[in-house]
Amino acid sequence: MTELRNSELDASRFRLRVLALALVVLLAFGLLVSRLWVLQIERHEDLADQAESNRTAVVPxxxxxxxxxxxxxxxxxxxxxxxxxxxxxxxxGVLEDTIEALGEIIDIHAxxxxxxxxxxxxxxxxxxxxxxxxxxxxxxxxxxxxxxxxxxxxxxxxxxxxxxxxxxxxxxxxxxxxxxxxxxxxxxxxxxxxxxxxxxxxxxxxxxxxxxxxxxxxxxxxxxxxxxxxxxxxxxxxxxxxxxxxxxxSLDIKLQKMVEDLYGERRGALVAIDPRNGEILALVSKPTFDPNLFVDGIDQENWQALNESINKPLLNRALRGTYPPGSTYKPFMALAALQLGKRAASTVINDPGYYNFGGRMFRSHEGGLGGVDMVRAIQFSSNTYFYSLGVEMGVDAIHDFMAPLGFGQITGIDLGGELRGVLPSTEWKRKTYKRPELRRWYPGETVSLGIGQGYNNFTMLQLALAEATLVNGGTRYRPHLAKAVRDIVSGAVAPLEQPPGVDLGYAAKNIDVVRKGLVAVNEAGTGRRVFAGAPYTSGGKTGTAQAVSLGQNVKYNARALEEHKRDHSLFAAFAPVEDPQIVVALIVENAGFGAASAAPIARRVFDYWLAGLYPSEEDIAATRLGQSGPPIGKQRPVAEIELPTAASPKPW
Incomplete structure (x- = not known):
């Protein structure tokens, strides 16, 4: 039986299908053109950069x-x-396997x-x-x-x-x-x-x-x-x-090495500064460490040895070690008295060997010094004179005078990590302690401040800066290590600008009185033996500061104390007197009397800087042991001393 089809209906359906297909194709081409527009026009630059980055790599x-x-x-x-x-x-991949396999080719240690x-x-x-x-x-x-x-x-x-x-x-x-x-x-x-x-x-x-x-x-x-x-x-x-x-x-590394050799195995710090501009000539902290250990990442054994050592070699004692200044503080107390009109230089104070305050006896020279004026009090370091002066001035007056000198302040040196220390005042005590009875300032606490003890705790940098300000006439300069920058391309050397010095306004006649006392120390006081025969004039002040409190009426006996409980040895000095070019402040920890351990190091620093003389090996050995006075053996010209260079790192 033959199927009769409606040709018109079939044709209509075919045309409809063709039209739908054409619309789909047209829509697809439209989408393609739209996408091409986005890629080629709108995102051209971005995609070009991405393509370029796939082809190229930027390596710093x-x-x-x-x-x-x-x-x-x-x-x-x-x-x-x-x-x-x-x-x-x-x-x-697996790190342990990789490292073990590498160890078969190259030595890889634990x-x-x-x-x-x-x-x-x-x-x-x-x-x-x-x-x-x-x-x-x-x-x-x-x-x-x-x-x-x-x-x-x-x-x-x-x-x-x-x-x-x-x-x-x-x-x-x-x-x-x-x-x-x-x-x-x-x-x-x-x-x-x-x-x-x-x-x-x-x-x-x-x-x-x-x-x-x-x-x-x-x-x-x-x-x-x-x-x-x-x-x-x-x-x-x-x-x-x-x-x-x-x-x-501004460091002189040969001077730096000499000082470190003079310290030997002893602990301490030294700062040598040019009082005319604040340049640091030597900045010593002992013991020290080898910075080469840190370059590749320090190993555990060396880190433990440095970090756990009782001697704390990683501590920068010049900037972060704070100590009572002891008698090195007395010249500044004298200057404060003159500037504030608290005591005349000619006023004579009787020193019977002690000072009574509030029923408590404070020790001075055994047997006493008798009547002393300001110069003799500095020269012979009369505790009684400065005990009484501290009481007369009061803690807040002392604080306000000492702060501009740099005591208890951040000096602004171009190194990080500097500590402020403690320059006490009634306000400081109120902020420091929580218990009401401890926040109050008691008059008896002022007595020890006059001789650089009590709450006083300063760095050797602060002491050096104050000494430099005193001897240069009263201008405080910012201490600094960096002297100049040399451009690697042009080779030009540009000095680093420093802020101008600050004139503290001290009367010249008052400074002259204090300097006269400091000169007397080295000429006929505690520093005379060490500076005997020096080819220059100098002034200074020895100091002995307590490391621990022994309590009332307990007589100091170094031999009966553990080494780290013995007194510190300090010295602050300058030279030459006529035109000061170098100031030194130093401490030898737990070494006792300042004239015995600290002053000999200062003498050799001055010999180096002013006379161009380097100590003999015999003299270095004696100074390390605290057994030297004036130089022994034949001093050598600084120019003839070769500076040994540490060996360059070698392959393992």
Missing amino acids: IVPNRGQILDRNGVVLATNYSAYTLEITPSKA RDKRRFKRLMEESRSFDSLPIRTRLTDAEVARFAAQRWRFPGVDIKARLFRTYPQGEVGSHAIGYIGRINQKEKERIEDAEDAANYRGTEYIGKLGVEQSYEVQLHGTTGVELLETSAGGRAVRKLSSRAATPGDSIML
Whole structure:
């Protein structure tokens, strides 16, 4: 049976289907054109950049870190190149297996593994971390032959920081170390974050930290064409990094080393300063440490040895060690009395060997000194004279006069971490203590302030600054270590500008009285033996400060006390008297009488600076033991003394 079809209906249906298909095709082409419009017109620049970034890589070029030099051009911090074996944890698979396999090719010690583990804790998994540094050429060749076995492991050529003088001046110079996570976050939030791309080490202490910006330099960039696998094919363009500038210090590193040798194994601090401008000539803290230990990341054994030592070698005693100034404080009390009109220089006070106040006896010279005026009180260090002066002035008057000199204040030196110490006042005590009976200031507490004891606690930097201000006529300069910056590109040396000195307004006649007393100390007082035969004039004040309180009416006996409970030995001095060029303030911890241990070191500093004379080996040995007076043996011209350089770091 033949089916009859409606041809018109079939044709209509066919046309409808063709139209629908045409609309679908048209819509598809419309969508395609729309997408092409977005890709080719609207997002052209963005996609072009992405395509270019897939083809290219921007690699930061870390600049060479600037050098640190002393005032005579001696290199204190510089760089050397070496190969390092590095692992990117996120690409290296099972780390333990990778490190064990690497150990079959290259020596990897337990300390390397411990350091690597610590770096992993401080870093991100995609950071490249060193497992071994300072590879030999043979080790580089052995690894290169088997590199295919170790994904995520590579050898990089890096510049490493080195400190040629080793331990000498380490607290002042400082050191660099790997950037930790907290520092990374701080850098990322800073305005110069882009300049630290690729940088892994920054200054952690001392000048390295304070002058990080100048020493770091400007990071460069390299534009590389890369393959689909991410390997560099060719260099497209580059902008060279600009090395950091060199920082020239006011330190004399040969003088610094001499002082550190004179201390030997004893603890203490010394600051030598130019009273004419505030330049620091030596900044000593003993014991010291080797900053080279920190460059690659210090190992656990060395860290424990430094951090747990009872002698605290990491403590910068010149800036952070606070001590009672003892009798070195008396000249400033005398100046305060004159300036404030509390006591005339000619006023005679009877010193019977003690001072009674409120029914309590305060000790002075055994047998007493009899009648003393201000100059003789400084010369022979009369406690009775200054006990009574402290009471007459009162704690707040003492505080207000001493603060501008720098006592109990931040001096503003260009090093971080400086402590303020304690310059007591009634307000200070109210803020410091919580119990009502302790917040009150008692009159008897003022007595000991007059001789530099009681609550008084200052740094050697503060004492040196005050001494410099006194002997230069009353102008306080900001103490500083950095003297100039040398541009690495042009070679030009630009002095670092310092704020102008502040005139404290002392009357010249009052300063002359105090200086006369200081000169008398070295000519006919406690410093006369040490400074006998010196080819220059000088003034100074010895001091002996209690390390611990012995209680009332307990007689001091050094032999009966443990070493760390014995009195400290202090000395503050200047020379020459006619035109002071150098001031020294120092302490030898638990060494007793100031004239026996501290003053001999000051004498040798003055001999070095003013007469160009270096102590004999025999004299250095005797001074270390606290058994020297004037120099013994044949002094040597400073120019003939060779400054030994610490050995450069070698491969393991």
